[in-house]
Amino acid sequence: MAQFTALLENFNTRLWSFHVKVPVAIALEYLANDHKRVIVSINGDDGHHMGIMPAGDDVYFLNMNADIRKKHKLEEGSQLEISLKPDTSKYGMPISEEFEAVLEADEMFSDYFDKLPPGKKRNLIYIVNKVKNSDKRIEKSLIIAEHLNHFNGKIDFKALNAALKRGR
Secondary structure: EEEEEEEOOOOOOOOOOOOEOOOOHHHHHHHHOOOOOEEEEOOOOOOOEEEOEHHHHHHHHEEEOOHHHHHHOOOOOEEEEEEEEEEOOOOOOOOHHHHHHHHHHHHHHHHHHHHOOOHHHHHHHHHHHHOOOOOHHHHHHHHHHHHHOOOOOOHHHHHHHHHHHHHO
């Protein structure tokens, strides 16, 4: 486990915004051991699944999305105590029981899902995980399964977002 103190900064670009920089030695150690995905504890919390991202010129960072900033009441310049440990989960983030159940029940969906790149898998898992209600997680999981099956394993995000808004 690695620990460090960092300030919440903002890249102020269209692609990246709020982040904390990871000390180069720590980032390189994790990356050398094939641990790009990490569990990040912020100020002693239970942790968040994240990826160590390169910004170039030996600068590495962790994205701090709006949910994390809101949960911790963070503003630009906030000082954070960060702890990192390797993320050894299958997908680089937790997967809901509902999504797993749909994967197990639909073989075609499972095959298509397994062939997706890791980032797209996490994106779909995130869509389901961010819903608090179990019935809604099942509904979103089924919509995603139908989408992948209909599009032969490809994701058309515009069509998927429309289907998710419409519901089942």
